[in-house]
Amino acid sequence: MWSFSNIANNIHAWLGNNFNPTMTLVIEMVLAGVAVIGLFAGLGLVLVIMERKVSAWMQIRLGPNRVGPKGMLQSLADTIKLIVKEGLTPDGADKFLFNLAPFIAMIVAMLLMAPIAFAKDFQLWDLNIGVLFVSAVSSIMVISILMAGWASNNKYSLMGAMRSGAQIVSYELSAGLSILTIVVLSGSLSVSDIIYSQADGWWIFKGHIPVLIAFVTFIIAVTAETNRAPFDLAEAESELTAGFHTEYSGMKFALFFLAEYVNVFIVCAIGATLFLGGWMPFHIGSWEGFNQVMDYIPSSIWFFGKTFFLIFVIMWFRWTFPRLRIDQLLNLEWKYLLPISMINLLIVTAMAILKWHF
């Protein structure tokens, strides 16, 4: 059957036959890097057009429909426009940091790609602390935003960056705690182990209400962490014009833009991996025929399907809700999400010890 792991294995075998082991490794590294960058660009294009279409339909509009069939090449046209645009650096800006910030945002987003299992046995790096790696590296994101806000020498940017700092540091907690519930249940930090632990059912079904609560908390927290509406205070168009990227233009702006979308993809991929079984197909108990049909669907389709479903949910939030105020945002975290997820973690731990889950 056609699958990503077969292709990867074929390439590996072919390279092993034709080159020496060191060369094979180097070529494989380069191929992986190119694949990540390609995925990056592809995701940017797909997610931008997806967001524009989703928002348009929710807003009783048609959305982009001029470039390409049904407007599907609109984001490509936008990219070309952004590439040929002049990237301005403001006069009073700290030039080094100003130019560095978008690259840090990109690098963080790329690093986060490493432990994600895109299909069955298809993973860049199956390290044994995959989940910890993700939550650790994603915190670096805030540095790029703070850097951008500070270096721009603009008060709006600075305020956006400060808001973003407070916000990401707070929401990191409940995101981490809801990830921990799954770690407790599956007993492993490795992404592949967590996925295999869901072979007999996804955690969201196996884990009763506590995991459902953890899932909702996770979605809210990652929406906040990726600075998406209703938590887009760092950008807050109507308050801070564009927040931390007010002064950015051209490709540097595009990098921030891309990093935001790739981050959304990554957190949704993590959510799909932890709660919805990653590339695991949907199985119902002893319905053998049904399960076989589900198995026939390639694992990559399962993974991307789940991820894009979560992305859609986050977009759905964005185009429905008004923005929170900064104090309400922090209230929500410290007064509601954090206590709830702490108690929830306690319950899940008890559940795991007493083997109450399926």
Add this chain to the structure above:
Amino acid sequence: MFEEVGTTPEGDMIINVGPQHPATHGVLHLVITLNGETIKKVEPHLGYIHRSIEKMCESLSYRQFIYVTSRMDYLSAHMNNHACAMCVEKGLQVEIPPRAQVIRVLMSELTRIASHELWWGAMAMDLGAFTPFFHAFRERESINDIMEETCGARLTMNYMVPGGVMHDLHPNFQQRVKAFMKLYKKKIHEYDEMVTGNIIFQNRMKNVGVLSANDAISYGCTGPTARGSGVSSDIRKLYPYEIYNTLEFDEVLETGGDSFARYMVRIREMQQSIRIIEQLIDNIPEGDFQTKTKAVLKLPKGEFYSRVETARGELGVYIVSEGGTTPYRIKFRSPGFSNLSVLNHISKGSKLGDLVAMMGTLDLVIPDIDR
């Protein structure tokens, strides 16, 4: 005028909101003193769209000056024209035919709904919810289509002239208005679902920008801004003009004084406007739509003041005539100007994000403020 230093001597940050800013919906310039996110002082700098309409009107005849006033508060263009036409009629001592009166009231109320629709969408957009903006435009567009059919323009109609209205109603008018009201009633619950009932929205609006009744009076607030604080200020009720005293409608009053109260006043006012239209739409009297007036209008020497309730509050037109064909001095008492003056008072101590909510619920239209 732009502050060169970024901070005050006390170390507070000074930030320029505007003249180009997404939340000001025009070219309002606010110089804000901030302590962190907390507002200490808001100082409006006006005049970016000042055209000195009052001076322009001094060289225009009594027929001509009315069209300029459409450009003041462009969202209540009919009411502005209405006030001017009424003032000139007062000077000429012309009675306008009943049909024209009914047409004027109908048009004013339709404009009020259209204005509030736009405000609703724009305010939700200020708070970060983009979708209601487009939904509001669906209803607003159908009003604009009605206007376009009867008056020939969608925004700056110049439909009300001294002595009545410029054209008769379009034959489709009644049918189109009824269709609009049907659409509106079908969609009204979405306003609650999308915005009013939303918990985030309510938290953003409640206890934000509280304006007490005494302050509302002292600052000269009118319209929904004053009525949100419980101050009865509806000119249609207090000093009825045209046929408003024969109509059944309530003056919408809320007592909260906060942004949410002002919001609710406007939402409920739309329903009152629908009520007025329902009473009138089947009872438009037959007859002339205009009293014939002389080609060149001359007002007697004296002073004339007339006021109407626009979507934003009380618009007063004060004409001083020397007996000639042009006004000697004309003053527009615009509601937005007085409503803006309260912004500094109510925004002290609140967060920067609240300022947007306050500006939204004061419903500032910049050409109305600058004139």
Add this chain to the structure above:
Amino acid sequence: MFIKKYIQDIWGAVKSLLTGMRRTMYYFTHHKEIITEQYPDNRDTLQLPERFKGEVVMPHDENNEHRCTGCQACELACPNGTIKVIFKNEINAEGKKKKAIDKLVYHLELCTMCNLCIEACPSDAIKMAQTFEHSVFDRNELTKILNNPGSKIMEGVE
């Protein structure tokens, strides 16, 4: 009780958010509700109401005759000086000199479509057209002469 209230608060909040989400989902799935007009594509079918004020035009009949007597009422009525009437002397059938319009200059770039000139015109010589695509590359093209070259006044219009 504190905990009961806490949970009620959360439930109320979630419910209000879900109502909003249901509404947007409704529109996401019901594409029939889309109201946007595909403007440049629907040019052929676009119908503007007959009262729409696009620009001032002077209708001519098949003999290239118009109804303008050159009374300057429109010029006086215009608040912006948009219309200028330029005269010429014409010799009519009886050999008398008669004043007639040479050009009726109309500055579209100054016009605010207030309809006052049309109201003022005693002989219905001008009217509003429904055109609205007025953008041009050269501003001078907006200064128009309303009467056709060689046109003259219709018989019987005073």
Add this chain to the structure above:
Amino acid sequence: MTNEELKIKLAEILPSAIIEDGNEWIEIAIEPGEWLQSAKQLRKKEALQFNFLFCLTCIDWKTHLTMVYHLRSTIFHYNIVVKAKLDRDKPEIESVSNIWRTAEFHEREVFEMFGVNFLNHPDLRLLILPDGWEGKNPLRKDFEDPINMIRL
């Protein structure tokens, strides 16, 4: 209370003012020097309570300026017009912005448009006009600006 009774009431508290029926409302002509005192009386007197200053403007009569205050009571719903004649070369009148807060903005507008100097105004600066317009008062009849004014 009818207009006649209101006139009597007004005459009681404003002995030196000239009170007459205007076109629409009672008009009171007042000396600029007495304005602040009279304004306090109009605002505070139990039976009057003119608490709403709904229009404040100025008229340039070429020989003199006239300040016009339109007042209304939100309790009793009377309207009155108060007028004060000012010297055109050195127009000065007391500010009423601490009696009616709305006067602050309106007075700033009149200050820049007519050059009326409001004494004891908390913040008398240009509001609408850009910097550098001091001394030129656009709404005065003799104002000419060859760049920004278009005469038809």
